Amino acid sequence: MSLPWLDKAALKVLRGLDAETAHKMTILALKSGVLPGQRRRSDPRLAVKLWDLTFPNPLGMAAGFDKNGEVPDALLKLGFGHAEVGSVTPRPQPGNPRPRVFRLPADQGVINRYGFNNDGHEALRKRLDARRKLSGIVGINVGANKDAEDRIADYVSGIYAFADIATYFTVNISSPNTPGLRDLQARSVLAELLTGVISARDECTQKIGRHVPVLLKIAPDVADEDLSDIVEEVLAKSVDGLIVSNTTVSRDGLSGHGPSAEAGGLSGRPLFRKSTIMLARARKLAGPELPIIGVGGIDSAETAWTKITAGADLLQLYSSLVFKGPALVGDILDGLSDKLEEQGLSSLRQARDANMDAWAGEKA
Numbered sequence: 001m002s003l004p005w006l007d008k009a010a011l012k013v014l015r016g017l018d019a020e021t022a023h024k025m026t027i028l029a030l031k032s033g034v035l036p037g038q039r040r041r042s043d044p045r046l047a048v049k050l051w052d053l054t055f056p057n058p059l060g061m062a063a064g065f066d067k068n069g070e071v072p073d074a075l076l077k078l079g080f081g082h083a084e085v086g087s088v089t090p091r092p093q094p095g096n097p098r099p100r101v102f103r104l105p106a107d108q109g110v111i112n113r114y115g116f117n118n119d120g121h122e123a124l125r126k127r128l129d130a131r132r133k134l135s136g137i138v139g140i141n142v143g144a145n146k147d148a149e150d151r152i153a154d155y156v157s158g159i160y161a162f163a164d165i166a167t168y169f170t171v172n173i174s175s176p177n178t179p180g181l182r183d184l185q186a187r188s189v190l191a192e193l194l195t196g197v198i199s200a201r202d203e204c205t206q207k208i209g210r211h212v213p214v215l216l217k218i219a220p221d222v223a224d225e226d227l228s229d230i231v232e233e234v235l236a237k238s239v240d241g242l243i244v245s246n247t248t249v250s251r252d253g254l255s256g257h258g259p260s261a262e263a264g265g266l267s268g269r270p271l272f273r274k275s276t277i278m279l280a281r282a283r284k285l286a287g288p289e290l291p292i293i294g295v296g297g298i299d300s301a302e303t304a305w306t307k308i309t310a311g312a313d314l315l316q317l318y319s320s321l322v323f324k325g326p327a328l329v330g331d332i333l334d335g336l337s338d339k340l341e342e343q344g345l346s347s348l349r350q351a352r353d354a355n356m357d358a359w360a361g362e363k364a
Helices: 004-015 019-032 072-077 120-130 151-162 181-185 187-208 224-236 269-286 301-310 319-324 327-343 356-360
Strands: 048-050 053-055 059-061 082-088 101-104 109-112 138-142 168-172 214-218 241-244 265-268 292-295 314-317
Touching: 004 019, 019 072, 019 101, 059 327, 072 082, 082 120, 082 168, 109 269, 109 319, 120 138, 120 151, 138 151, 151 168, 151 181, 151 187, 168 187, 181 187, 187 214, 187 224, 214 224, 224 269, 241 269, 265 269, 265 319, 269 292, 269 301, 269 356, 292 301, 301 314, 301 327, 301 356, 314 319, 319 327
Parallel strands: 059 082, 059 314, 082 138, 138 168, 168 214, 214 241, 241 292, 292 314
Antiparallel strands: 048 053, 101 109, 109 265
């Protein structure tokens, strides 16, 4: 069981380090077992069934934390219902020069410009092979190398590389830190990308005898007409779901304190409103059947509940842990149980979309 004083002491130490070093120390702590698992009440009402999977609860660790698949099982022990590793590119790459991640304590936000730093397909494959016999939902977020001559081929390569061990895939075309990557969200290019990725997945399905869901992760900064095009392509190409959203290049609403002018993607609390509006609009466009994972600014049971009522089936977080520590996972899940109790509901699905129209009508 995680002890509150231990969480507070660890957070104090980590805040004394630069953000990237603190992240590396957290990974090491998880690998060594210094951060113990969470004990919490088990609530079957929080389980979510999507595709052929049963998520024990809706809350997952977003991609970007465990880029190289070093600690997915430690994350699951913290109480997450799923963990997403990556983004991973075919070849290792160092990413952008340091410093490249910045805390904004006054705004409870983070700016990063990592640039898909990762160890590449081969290294991730070895780590995931080593846990092959373990249970738990572990998704793989695939990306393209910065210097790739054919970025679509890089994504297709990721499907072939991991189809037999991925629980699901996320196709990440929405990071702002790889020049030109978000251009893949343009309809004509997106159609080609999704055709290639889904064809590769379907080919792998025939070989492994298992359907691996493919999700598309999009930016919160796309215009309404572009969002409509994206959703239409997702539905036309039979993509299995959406993740809304990645970080934002906007700096709206920041206090101006701290390194708020640094280049990169902004995440955490300042992203909550924009990403939730985008989530609700995507849900309205997609209809009730397409699974959607809501990401961006979740830092409490209240914000998690808001994402669900705006249209999310599942949730992911990352940046809020920088400020609140691992106890936040259990706090959110217990709070969601309380919400269901208060409203007399037997599942989160019954609450989904309750405030979709209101959020979709908000000005971004």
